[in-house]
Amino acid sequence: MQLALFIIFGGLALAGALNLLFQRHPINSALSLVVVMMSLAVLYWSLGAEFLAAAQVIVYSGAIMVLFVFVIMLLNAGEEEKTHGSRAAYGAGIPGAAAIFCLLSFVFLSERDALGKVSVGGFLGNAVDNIAEVSATLFTKLLLPFEVTSILILVAILGAVVLARKEQ
Amino acid sequence: MSHLTNFEVFLLLSVLKVAVVLVITLMCVAYTVLLERKLLGRMQNRWGPSRVGPFGLLQPMVDGAKLFLKEDLMPLAVERPLFLLAPMIALGCALISVSVVPFGAVTRVSGVDIFEVANVNIGLLVILGITSIGVYGIALSGWSSNNKYSLLGSLRSTAQVISYELALGLSLVGVVLRAQSLNLRTIVDSQSAHGMLSWNIFGGFQFVAFFIYMMAAYAETNRAPFDLPEAETELVAGYHLEYSSMKFAMFFMAEYANMITVGCVATLLFFGGATSMFGHVFDGFLNTRFFNAVFPVLWFVVKVFGFLALYIWVRATLPRFRYDQLMSFGWKFLLPLAMANIIVTSFVLAMRG
Numbered sequence A: 001m002q003l004a005l006f007i008i009f010g011g012l013a014l015a016g017a018l019n020l021l022f023q024r025h026p027i028n029s030a031l032s033l034v035v036v037m038m039s040l041a042v043l044y045w046s047l048g049a050e051f052l053a054a055a056q057v058i059v060y061s062g063a064i065m066v067l068f069v070f071v072i073m074l075l076n077a078g079e080e081e082k083t084h085g086s087r088a089a090y091g092a093g094i095p096g097a098a099a100i101f102c103l104l105s106f107v108f109l110s111e112r113d114a115l116g117k118v119s120v121g122g123f124l125g126n127a128v129d130n131i132a133e134v135s136a137t138l139f140t141k142l143l144l145p146f147e148v149t150s151i152l153i154l155v156a157i158l159g160a161v162v163l164a165r166k167e168q
Numbered sequence B: 001m002s003h004l005t006n007f008e009v010f011l012l013l014s015v016l017k018v019a020v021v022l023v024i025t026l027m028c029v030a031y032t033v034l035l036e037r038k039l040l041g042r043m044q045n046r047w048g049p050s051r052v053g054p055f056g057l058l059q060p061m062v063d064g065a066k067l068f069l070k071e072d073l074m075p076l077a078v079e080r081p082l083f084l085l086a087p088m089i090a091l092g093c094a095l096i097s098v099s100v101v102p103f104g105a106v107t108r109v110s111g112v113d114i115f116e117v118a119n120v121n122i123g124l125l126v127i128l129g130i131t132s133i134g135v136y137g138i139a140l141s142g143w144s145s146n147n148k149y150s151l152l153g154s155l156r157s158t159a160q161v162i163s164y165e166l167a168l169g170l171s172l173v174g175v176v177l178r179a180q181s182l183n184l185r186t187i188v189d190s191q192s193a194h195g196m197l198s199w200n201i202f203g204g205f206q207f208v209a210f211f212i213y214m215m216a217a218y219a220e221t222n223r224a225p226f227d228l229p230e231a232e233t234e235l236v237a238g239y240h241l242e243y244s245s246m247k248f249a250m251f252f253m254a255e256y257a258n259m260i261t262v263g264c265v266a267t268l269l270f271f272g273g274a275t276s277m278f279g280h281v282f283d284g285f286l287n288t289r290f291f292n293a294v295f296p297v298l299w300f301v302v303k304v305f306g307f308l309a310l311y312i313w314v315r316a317t318l319p320r321f322r323y324d325q326l327m328s329f330g331w332k333f334l335l336p337l338a339m340a341n342i343i344v345t346s347f348v349l350a351m352r353g
Helices: A002-022 A026-046 A050-075 A087-110 A130-139 A143-164 B006-043 B059-069 B080-100 B123-133 B135-144 B148-171 B173-179 B184-189 B207-220 B245-270 B289-317 B323-352
Strands: none
Touching (some): A002 A026, A026 A050, A026 B135, A050 A130, A050 B135, A130 A143, B006 B059, B006 B080, B006 B289, B059 B245, B080 B245, B123 B148, B123 B184, B123 B245, B135 B148, B135 B245, B148 B207, B173 B184, B173 B323, B207 B245
């Protein structure tokens, strides 16, 4: 059951990501990104991270992507032209992406014991109330990074207000 | 059912529950439309629909038949796939959120709780998440219609929904703090001790949160007095202008299904869900298994019905907001008030706890 969910939604996420690249109209690309976000949420859920799944849906697909779509609608962006792109990107891009993929998987695989691991659907069997655990970690061990991130977002909001304000 | 395994029983009963809940929700949607027309009529000193069937009770059936049989026009310049997808997103999201609502006491048949489709640990967040996905239906319908009135309507609606979502989410935090859980069943149980006195709105002192929730929810469902996305005098009909026949009906049904969801959430979070308003006073009265299952459902239905009537009453009473009033009301009044409510509630809980 969990394996089937993983295969279906992993495939959906991959298909959405590819569609995001191949679509020429920005609104279709944005909607493909929504599909990717939702599939990721289901994958989180199947790993037992319920709160992360809900936050993914509410924050990313419900707020951020709506704003993306909103901006695209406001700017009335049309279809894009297909160009050949720069030769340097072709030359460096594919090996670069492959190198990053190899590096990340090497790090994750070699540090497997330190990072801890879950099996697909493992948490569903012996459910822990992970909202309580997430918040306990967030407000004790990770308090400083949490507050710093809040201040960072506050600075961004103030910046937006300053930029958007009319000159008197 | 001895020759079926536990999983098969669970699966069959779940499919049955989904089908029954879906049909009942759709019937409720149809009859909410009739209720609105009747009540609005009475409030405006006229009869409302009264010709089809006794008291006009068959009106939703003929309305449905009419909408099915109408010609389905599609303008040539629309963005076809998105134009078709938009009403499906709107209606789908509106109907899915009913699936986590517990509408009765825990009643197990073969080990399956029959009065709730899915008991999820984060039920409240699921409802909020699905509501926030529902925005795409409105946003895409306006954009794909290729019509400036539709686009304006959907832009207004998107901005409105995103703005009021914050106040709505924050107004519920006080309740979650009191119940210490996001599970809707647990939230209901936390208010069931002394009937009406332990409901969050009275005993829990969450009436500020309740009024913020109601106002934000009216804006979220695009209902009067916040129905600017479909303001007839300015935008013809707003985002569903180019839709006809069943596709128009899907938007219409989505609006009413969202009203029902809002009523359900308000009942669950502030009015003690499916528990009796008298608490345990009449526990000995009609104490059989059947009545113990039926009465909670009745309480729930009565409370949700009250919220639907309130929706209609507000629509008949209040004029529409202006757009800048709407935005400043949401951001400068409701949002700070919701935050103040969270701070006061958590302070009091910390003092007592």
